[in-house]
Amino acid sequence: MLILGIETSCDETAAAVIRKDKGKTEVLSSVISSQIELHAQWGGVVPNLAAREHLKNILPVIESSLKEAKIRPQDLDLIAVTQGPGLIPALLVGTNAAKTLSYVWDKPLIGIHHIEGHIYANFIFDKIRSISKQAKIKFPILCLVVSGGHTQLVLMKKHLDYEIIGETLDDAAGEAFDKVARILGKGYPGGPIISQMAKNFKQKKEAVEIKLPRPMIKSKDFNFSFSGLKTAVLYLVKNNPEKFKDEKFLEEAAYEFQQAAIDVLVGKTLKAIRKYNPQTVMMAGGVSVNQELRAQMEMAVKKDFPSVNFHLPEIKYTLDNAAMIAAAAAFRWENSEDKERFFSGWKNLEADANLKI
Secondary structure (H helix, E strand, O other): OEEEEEEOOOOEEEEEEEEEEOOEEEEEEEEEEEOHHHHHOOOOOOHHHHHHHHHHHHHHHHHHHHHHHOOOHHHOOEEEEEEEOOOHHHHHHHHHHHHHHHHHHOOOEEEEEHHHHHHHHHHOOOOOOOHHHHHOOOOOEEEEEEOOOOEEEEEEOOOOOOEEEEEEOOOOHHHHHHHHHHHOOOOOOHHHHHHHHHHHHHHHOOOOOOOOOOOOOOOOOOOEOOHHHHHHHHHHHHOOHHHOOOHHHHHHHHHHHHHHHHHHHHHHHHHHHHHHOOOEEEEEOHHHHOHHHHHHHHHHHHHHOOOOEEEOOOHHHOOOOOHHHHHHHHHHHHHOOOHHHHHHHHHHOOOOOOOOO
16 A cells, blocks of 8 residues: 655655555655754754645645656555644644544545654655565563653553553653753754764773763663753753863763663663563664664673573664654554554644644
């Protein structure tokens, strides 16, 4: 089946066409219009500005995705769109566009939870990634979701079945990266900036003198907290104003912050593996693009739990994109016992900024 996916939950206008056939999910096109440069001057995403850009870009992006995939609207079997959570002005642009196309083209429409999309990026297996890798993904699955707005440990006993066993009590990991980059006087988005600064310090091979806390790493639950870690960086800078222009000091602070966050994320994941005994461990969300997190998580899981399959999505499907939304919709369609209800999606689907998974 051919599925058009649409994603506008934050500051990326994205559309993609995938083909789901005999267990293989092939991405025929994935088009993304980024707004990073626009929002960088404000130090973060401005919802109404994001909506304005989505409104300007949504139809050209959809048209480009169909053209790149060499697909006509009448060839499509299904339309999928991010229903939430996210910025409501941004979500409304995507959902209204999808509802209009669903009505005009007479196609079923499925609303997808944004985090569900990130999770199902792990199930995109195109020509490069073989089906043999997909065969290794067995339930139960433990997925660490790390993004700008979410940090969660999600247990899946079967497809589309989610139990949140742990989540952040305050800032999400990605949010903390952005705030720390701002504290250090750097730009937006913070994730790539902190990662590069940490890499620069690591290459110097010098001892780490800065020590930051690992919040909740020893707590008995699986919850996270990154607000205190961010605040520790803030006080570090305030207490050392003379070093604020010392790039080595800033890089060391970025390195220690990143490592503290990774230690907590890895530690909590390993603790959850011990309790829930999953057969597969995954990561999902924009922060999972972080190379140190990917490497250290994989090393830790393989060392302590060699029988557990560790799986990562392709980096290009890790950040916000529409291919992941279409992939999640494929599984929703296949597992639905009432497909007829999706044909009225154009009049029933509503954007929900606080949609629960």
